[in-house]
Amino acid sequence: MEIRVIHAGMQTTVQDLGRRGHLAQGVPIGGAVDAVALRLANLLVGNAEDLPALEITLTAPELEFEKDTWIAVCGARFEGVPSWRPFRAYAGDRLKFGSRIQGCRAYLAICGGFDVPLVMGGRGTFLPAALGGFEGRALRDGDVIRSVPSERVLSGRWTIDERILPRYSREPTVSVIPGSQAGEFGDTLYSERFTITARSNRMGIRLEGHPIPRLSGGELISTAVAPGTVQVPPDGNPIVLLADAQTLGGYARIAHVVSADLPLLAQLAPGDGVRFKKTSVAEAHALARAEEHRMALLRQGLAEKIRSA
Amino acid sequence: MKLQPLGDVAVVATLGEQIDPASLKLVLSFVEAVAQAKAKGILDIVPAYASVTVFYDSAQLGDAPGGAYESVCRLLEACAQKARSTPAPQGARAVEIPVCYGEDYGPDIEFVAEHCRIGIDEVISLHSGGDYLVHAIGFTPGFPYLGGLPEALCTPRKDTPRARVPAGSVAIGSAQTGVYPMASPGGWQIIGRTPMQLFRPHLDPASLLKPGDRVRFKPISPGDFELWR
Numbered sequence: 299m300e301i302r303v304i305h306a307g308m309q310t311t312v313q314d315l316g317r318r319g320h321l322a323q324g325v326p327i328g329g330a331v332d333a334v335a336l337r338l339a340n341l342l343v344g345n346a347e348d349l350p351a352l353e354i355t356l357t358a359p360e361l362e363f364e365k366d367t368w369i370a371v372c373g374a375r376f377e378g379v380p381s382w383r384p385f386r387a388y389a390g391d392r393l394k395f396g397s398r399i400q401g402c403r404a405y406l407a408i409c410g411g412f413d414v415p416l417v418m419g420g421r422g423t424f425l426p427a428a429l430g431g432f433e434g435r436a437l438r439d440g441d442v443i444r445s446v447p448s449e450r451v452l453s454g455r456w457t458i459d460e461r462i463l464p465r466y467s468r469e470p471t472v473s474v475i476p477g478s479q480a481g482e483f484g485d486t487l488y489s490e491r492f493t494i495t496a497r498s499n500r501m502g503i504r505l506e507g508h509p510i511p512r513l514s515g516g517e518l519i520s521t522a523v524a525p526g527t528v529q530v531p532p533d534g535n536p537i538v539l540l541a542d543a544q545t546l547g548g549y550a551r552i553a554h555v556v557s558a559d560l561p562l563l564a565q566l567a568p569g570d571g572v573r574f575k576k577t578s579v580a581e582a583h584a585l586a587r588a589e590e591h592r593m594a595l596l597r598q599g600l601a602e603k604i605r606s607a
Numbered sequence: 608m609k610l611q612p613l614g615d616v617a618v619v620a621t622l623g624e625q626i627d628p629a630s631l632k633l634v635l636s637f638v639e640a641v642a643q644a645k646a647k648g649i650l651d652i653v654p655a656y657a658s659v660t661v662f663y664d665s666a667q668l669g670d671a672p673g674g675a676y677e678s679v680c681r682l683l684e685a686c687a688q689k690a691r692s693t694p695a696p697q698g699a700r701a702v703e704i705p706v707c708y709g710e711d712y713g714p715d716i717e718f719v720a721e722h723c724r725i726g727i728d729e730v731i732s733l734h735s736g737g738d739y740l741v742h743a744i745g746f747t748p749g750f751p752y753l754g755g756l757p758e759a760l761c762t763p764r765k766d767t768p769r770a771r772v773p774a775g776s777v778a779i780g781s782a783q784t785g786v787y788p789m790a791s792p793g794g795w796q797i798i799g800r801t802p803m804q805l806f807r808p809h810l811d812p813a814s815l816l817k818p819g820d821r822v823r824f825k826p827i828s829p830g831d832f833e834l835w836r
Contacts, residue, residue, distance in 0.1 A: 321651040321662070322638075323814040324748040324806075418808055427748050427789050429808055475614050519626060520743070520752065522653040522660030526614045546655050546745030546752075554614030557665075579676045582615035583665045590666060 300364040301408070303441040304392060307359035312412050312431040312443075313405075313541075315348040317420035321545045325429075327525060329422045331500055331541045332403050332564035334464050334589070335373030339407035341596060342370035342384045342458070344450040344604040349411030350421040352437075354404040356567065358395030359437065361406075363387045367445070368409040368452055374401025374565060383457045401466060401565040410448030424542060425500070452604050462592045464561040468570045472559040473577040473585070474528065477551035482515040483530065487552055487574050492536065496568040500542040503563060505572070509534030512550055523547035526555040528574075538563060538572075556582035558589050608687045610680050616662055618679045620687070623657035626754055630657040631742055635819050636693045640686040643693075648675070649682075654818050655743045656752065699819035704786065706735065706777050706824045707832040708799035715796035719762045719779060730798060733757045734777075735824040739784065741816045749788035749806030749814040753822060756784045768794035775800045777824065799824075802835035 316329025330336035337347040377396025423431025492505035529549035623630035648667035671678030739753040778795035788805035
């Protein structure tokens with residue numbers, strides 16, 4: 299069925315859980331910056347959790363639906379639109395979002411998923427290379443995007459247990475594992491609060507507030523970086539890489555944000571702050587396991603509330 | 608070999624300290640050994656100048672003794688042993704890349720000529736005179752990191768990067784040269800442009816070049832450039 303884009307919003311793109319196996323060709327992993335919100339939005343409308351959904355950034359789109367369907371919005375919260383639960387959109391309805399309450403990126407999943415082609419193993423949009431998603435670009439006013447036909451019946455009124463949701467905050471403390479050049483810096487990264495600047499996008503968040511001096515070490519040879527890598531360029535202002543991270547980087551790698559905390563970074567808007575604390579690889583894997591356990595419980599719970607018609 | 612974590616998602620194996628053909632050969636043999644091991648839970652193998660980064664799925668490897676990170680490290684130790692006796696994989700090619708040098712295609716060629724105290728013609732003959740080795744693909748999809756730039760052409764990067772470098776731009780950044788496969792921001796000095804596509808998402812592999820390939824640039828006229836397209 300068709301979904302008409304009345305207003306596109308600041309940057310609305312189709313995203314999924316990213317591409318694997320192409321890093322060696324310079325193609326980033328990509329996909330939703332907040333993968334947990336995308337997975338939950340999909341589960342709430344009865345989809346497989348990796349189906350393509352819309353990633354909405356700071357200002358939301360206005361959409362018109364051709365037929366009755368179920369949708370869910372997770373991640374950033376907007377006035378006038380329910381979060382973290384499925385709701386009905388009827389034929390001819392226009393979905394309008396009010397102003398943003400909290401967060402940076404919301405994920406809108408639709409029953410059946412958005413219908414875009416598979417490119418290099420993914421359906422997400424990589425804007426710099428005009429790759430994948432809806433014609434390789436962000437949605438524009440007047441676009442018509444399709445969803446895959448699917449009929450499911452969702453029963454009862456319910457919301458998901460808040461304990462499953464990421465612990466979003468405008469001032470989170472995120473866990474990091476020290477990076478290859480961690481020893482060349484002092485403790486500034488762990489003692490100070492950093493501010494998110496407006497020069498941030500799907501590739502990374504640029505931080506400012508406390509330049510981190512590099513105390514030793516010379517020119518580095520480029521090596522792989524990934525979503526979560528905290529780089530320190532010569533000006534000392536750290537950059538935290540996100541989903542569209544370039545594949546190789548030449549700046550000093552001071553630390554790396556653990557996978558389980560990436561959703562917290564995804565929701566930081568310009569002006570918000572972040573602090574860092576050290577953890578180990580083993581603890582990071584334990585956090586990821588706990589996350590998957592919560593997701594499995596939710597899947598189980600939802601299975602009883604959703605059936606195919 | 609030095610093994611270090613890249614967060615909770617990958618292990619970085621540092622195999623050398625410099626950018627040279629010997630490091631590249633070691634990197635390629637190591638990549639081959641890891642790929643041949645076909646170990647479960649390995650998601651991506653990413654070669655760079657003197658390192659190989661191996662991404663893993665911690666959920667799939669969670670039950671391994673000592674945990675996922677330790678099990679990948681053990682795999683890589685074994686692969687390093689094997690790589691020493693694994694010849695670098697065959698299949699490296701020689702690729703000729705046509706380049707229209709100077710004018711609108713290479714707006715920084717005069718700057719490079721002045722910096723190097725040579726004529727524009729000399730910049731072109733030096734740049735297109737030798738073979739370059741592809742050390743890695745990265746930065747943007749299909750972007751080749753090339754080694755072998757004649758010392759006489761080394762020119763520092765621009766103080767302020769350009770917001771948009773056109774697709775196909777051939778550029779010099781310090782001791783390196785490369786080709787921008789798609790329009791992107793960039794700080795290198797642009798000396799020409801190729802009509803050739805270095806990244807073709809509809810083909811497999813999508814990147815025209817791969818590490819180990821040899822590249823030679825061939826000067827073409829603006830007329831030939833337009834014909835190519």
